[in-house]
Amino acid sequence: MNDEVIITIEGLKKHFPVGSGRFTALNGIDLSFGKGEFAGLIGPSGSGKTTLLNIMGTLDSPSEGMAIILGESVGNLSARASALLRKSQLGFIFQSYNLFQVYTVFENVEFPLLLQGIEASKRKKMVLDALEWVGLTDKIKSKPAQLSGGESQRVAIARAMVKKPAIVLADEPTANLDAANSHNILQTMEKLNRELKTTFIFATHDEKVIGYVRRKIFLFDGKVAKDEKIEKN
């Protein structure tokens, strides 16, 4: 791991209006992440994992405190600036893959590059590289409906990684997969983390994921209950 800090979170709180009152999803989070981390936000449902992930992904903003992602304060970012940050530096992997059903595998992976305006020949090469990382070069013309769950998630990983983002945020990436596919996906992500030095942050309560991460951040009732780093070879 590199010592360069790319995410700094201080005194982060997030409230949601519920009826006439409010629900506090995050209640004073202080965390920082360095470049190349492979970390897991671990906790039961309602512990604030996804909310924290969404704020780190600039999809949501803090109610109080601050979250600085790659030097940008999430609370102060305009819609355009946060979209630009997501487009260039952030990758997302979702529990239900969120692939575009009408696109082929190739088109799904190509999508982030289209948004970046990369020229066609370069785009093609980057897409094929990304599909090679996840071992799906033989499926480029398939539609998501023709893929298994594991294959779909591998396409989602390729889509998140194709632009070589600084950070990949994965929300329960193995929740819909069986054990074999889960391990396969996690090994793929671990390999990409090592080779490309991309920071991976997972929101999970899956034991299989927990077994792979090198940093375990336990959340409970919107607070960090434990932050433990594991040395792995």
Added chain:
Amino acid sequence: MLAFKLALRNLLGAGLRTWLNVIILSFSFIIIIWLKGLLEGWDRQAKNDMIKWEIGGGQFWQASYDPFDPFTLLDSHSTIPDVLSDSVTNGTLVPVLISQGTIYPNGRMQSVLFKGISPEQKVLALPTLKLKSDGTYIPAIIGSSMAESTQLKEGDYVTARWRDKNGTFDAAEIRIACIYQTNVPSVDVGQVWLPIDNVREMMLLPGEATILVANKEGWKTEKSDKWIFKDQKTLLIDIENIIKAKSFVGILIWAILLMMAMLAVFDTQVLSIFRRQKEIGTYVALGMTRGQVVQLFTIEGAMHSVLATLVAAAYGIPLLTFQAIRGISIPVESKDFGIAMAAKLYPVYSLTLITGTVIVVLIVTTIVSYWPSRKIGRLSPTEALRGRIQ
């Protein structure tokens, strides 16, 4: 450009769902253009027939002539002024003498207008050459509607009765020399065309006429208070009014068809936004602004009409061209409509009509697509990613 590319990719990727909408929209295109083309064709044909059979290039009316007041007919005739007599002689003006009278076909009595016209005239499409005779009988020509209502056939004799200029009643046998087909009821229903010399003799009005039909436009009222020139525009005013009234109905039908087509697009858009919330959230997560997503959905909706234009062109151009050439047969009963209507209508599809329809549909589709898409702008991406209905 990216939004267009993505919109097209989304639409084509959606397959059957897109094509069903596109086909429905293309039907609307074709029906709108067909209907407007039919009305335009009908209007044009009605005007052309009126000019060909009745109006010519305009008419000089004797000052007292009022076609809507039969009581003035007895007085609405004069000798042809000197300034116009040369034109009458060379056939560029055709005199018509009109008089009221009665015929007795098959023992029944029917009021008619006797219209005297020169058999040699070439201005109107009436088959007046059939009014030539050897002088042993008075030839008459009537239209097919008149023949049908009086049950007269070619070669039949019928008693005609009239009142001359002195108010004296007189009668004679006339022979039906020809029954002609026309789409113009006003030269058919209740009309008996006779040689003008015979009518002048019957009415004791030598050298007189009620109207003079011009062979072409460009005449002006001369300095004579007895003859007033009515140009084509004036004489077509009634039909223009009917067309205007008909156009309103046409526009109403056009608007209903357009609304139905737009309802399909609107419905698709609303359903799309409802169903594709996760997709919208994913677009935002991958780096699109909500504004860009609104733009994408609007273009997607609007592109339905672009694709519909192409599909409509593919089957519409041959279909509509075929109809424009072959015409559309109209049932016989349509004669009772009271406006010139041919047995076959030939729709006219002008470039203005086609481009106008395409542009209007495109604009309206874009508005209709944008309307529900605005909702995306208020959608929270985190909620959208969960596919939660808002």
